[in-house]
Amino acid sequence: MSQLVAIVGLGPGGLATALRLLGQGCEVEIFEAADRVGGRMRGLQDGAYHFDTGPTILQMPQLYEDLFASAGLNRADYIEFQRVDPYTRLRFWDDTWLDLTTDRDALKQQIGEWRSDLPEAFDQWVKRLERMYELGYEPYLSQPARSLLGYARLDEIPAFLSFKPWESLYQHFWKAFGDDRLVYALSYPAKYLGMHPTLSASVFSLIPYLELAYGVWHPKGGFRALAQALGRAIEDKGGKIHLNSPVRQVLLKGDKAVGIELEDGRQIAADAVVVNADFAQAVQSIVPESHRGKYTKAFFDKKQFSCSTFMLHLGLDKQYDVPHHQIYLSEHVRRKDKPFVDDSALDETDPPFYVCYPGATETSAAPAGHSTLYVLVPIPHTGHGVNWSEQQQSYRDFVVQQLALLGFEDLEQHIVTESLHTADTWQDDYFVHLGAVFNLSHTWLQMGPMRPPIRSEKVESLYWVGGAVHPGSGLMTILEAAKNTAKFVAADLTGC
Numbered sequence: 001m002s003q004l005v006a007i008v009g010l011g012p013g014g015l016a017t018a019l020r021l022l023g024q025g026c027e028v029e030i031f032e033a034a035d036r037v038g039g040r041m042r043g044l045q046d047g048a049y050h051f052d053t054g055p056t057i058l059q060m061p062q063l064y065e066d067l068f069a070s071a072g073l074n075r076a077d078y079i080e081f082q083r084v085d086p087y088t089r090l091r092f093w094d095d096t097w098l099d100l101t102t103d104r105d106a107l108k109q110q111i112g113e114w115r116s117d118l119p120e121a122f123d124q125w126v127k128r129l130e131r132m133y134e135l136g137y138e139p140y141l142s143q144p145a146r147s148l149l150g151y152a153r154l155d156e157i158p159a160f161l162s163f164k165p166w167e168s169l170y171q172h173f174w175k176a177f178g179d180d181r182l183v184y185a186l187s188y189p190a191k192y193l194g195m196h197p198t199l200s201a202s203v204f205s206l207i208p209y210l211e212l213a214y215g216v217w218h219p220k221g222g223f224r225a226l227a228q229a230l231g232r233a234i235e236d237k238g239g240k241i242h243l244n245s246p247v248r249q250v251l252l253k254g255d256k257a258v259g260i261e262l263e264d265g266r267q268i269a270a271d272a273v274v275v276n277a278d279f280a281q282a283v284q285s286i287v288p289e290s291h292r293g294k295y296t297k298a299f300f301d302k303k304q305f306s307c308s309t310f311m312l313h314l315g316l317d318k319q320y321d322v323p324h325h326q327i328y329l330s331e332h333v334r335r336k337d338k339p340f341v342d343d344s345a346l347d348e349t350d351p352p353f354y355v356c357y358p359g360a361t362e363t364s365a366a367p368a369g370h371s372t373l374y375v376l377v378p379i380p381h382t383g384h385g386v387n388w389s390e391q392q393q394s395y396r397d398f399v400v401q402q403l404a405l406l407g408f409e410d411l412e413q414h415i416v417t418e419s420l421h422t423a424d425t426w427q428d429d430y431f432v433h434l435g436a437v438f439n440l441s442h443t444w445l446q447m448g449p450m451r452p453p454i455r456s457e458k459v460e461s462l463y464w465v466g467g468a469v470h471p472g473s474g475l476m477t478i479l480e481a482a483k484n485t486a487k488f489v490a491a492d493l494t495g496c
């Protein structure tokens, strides 16, 4: 007889785990607090305009083929992927520009104009990353984290050392290129890590490599359409999705999870419970206090969390001739003093920012002749005390003005609709601890066995999936985590 797994939350991690569990023959019921599936990528509608709210960059499309195939489905039957190439246009602090592209000759030609030895340095870096990918992706990023001792195996030391764990992402790229523009071009777009390259682990140099190797993609209809597509696939495989169904607590019998209780008091018995809700937020709210183990407020107060993001979603009555993805890397990204490195203060003079103009690839998000714009500025998480109710209007005005730097001239007069997210929105409406949207920071001390485990240490039959567990925040890594969560559930339950 198949066994019932209850899933709390339907962000990317919950969607992927549900589909895999259904493929394994489990019965699955999912309880999502919001009125739509997708979590941070659920999207929003403002009048006649449709927006993505979280991810805009899809890497390694093969992970999605594999995910749908795990349930016996074909990804292309549910969602179309479109390649975006050149995939990011960067404007630097010194008014130089670079188009990142998978066409390596075109890329090398651009950087060769900066310094004649850079194309050769780039080829060397690619060779090194090809090897790091071989050595590291499958055994480390794709597999569950082991215990610290589990990594201390003599035969694995050479592979481990090839990642130079003593280096930051910044040091990794500086040693390879010695040119700050290229260093930040390749390290900063790893923005879903939400931290400065001088603080994040060098292993994430794999991300820009994977973009070069496999390209950057856009799901047709946006990431909200990807979320909906996964939701449809789950229902096609017999999974039951309950929207507007916030979970109040995980039900325990002794030390074992036996179901969940909804905010409205209904109780649902289950053989296993998988929680996709934000780890720091959920462990302190829906897990009974007696079974939280070390995960107390004091524990999280000592941890480093990522920045948050200020978001503008603008519906425009015109179209611009600009690329899909652009980043403005201001002089401030190079500063290595505290508020700039750890995003502990709001940058009100020259912040870096990212814009997504999906109209460059498809026009379905807005009426004919109109377009939409998604703007993301890294900002402090709520622990740093910015008063957004006082500041959001002036910051919005400042950001709209800055957008001219990336080709959005006369923007103000073309805005038809607008909505904004601050760190408070992420915390209050998306249930994200501190509004730190990229989760626990990705420092070496908060990676692998130092991230929360997939299998709860204190509660039998309770599992976690999402950006907090190994290997970390970002769709690609969360899809890997989901594979492991589904494997653990299958290993522990019979008949699923």
Ligand SMILES: Cc1cc2nc3c(=O)[nH]c(=O)nc-3n(C[C@H](O)[C@H](O)[C@H](O)COP(=O)(O)OP(=O)(O)OC[C@H]3O[C@@H](n4cnc5c(N)ncnc54)[C@H](O)[C@@H]3O)c2cc1C
Pocket: 008, 009, 010, 011, 012, 013, 014, 031, 032, 033, 034, 037, 038, 039, 040, 041, 053, 054, 055, 056, 057, 058, 192, 245, 246, 247, 248, 276, 277, 278, 282, 286, 309, 376, 430, 431, 437, 438, 465, 466, 467, 468, 473, 474, 475, 476, 478
């Ligand atoms: C602005 C932004 C830009 C990003 N850009 C990229 C990108 O380009 N590429 C990329 O790969 N990644 C990107 N990311 C990261 C990626 O979106 C996140 O890592 C990912 O969405 C986190 O997914 P998750 O599975 O942890 O769950 P979440 O998305 O956090 O979903 C958790 C779900 O649980 C629900 N929930 C919470 N509490 C309860 C409860 N008590 N009961 C029921 N349900 C509950 C929530 O409503 C939510 O739907 C971006 C993120 C943001 C915010």
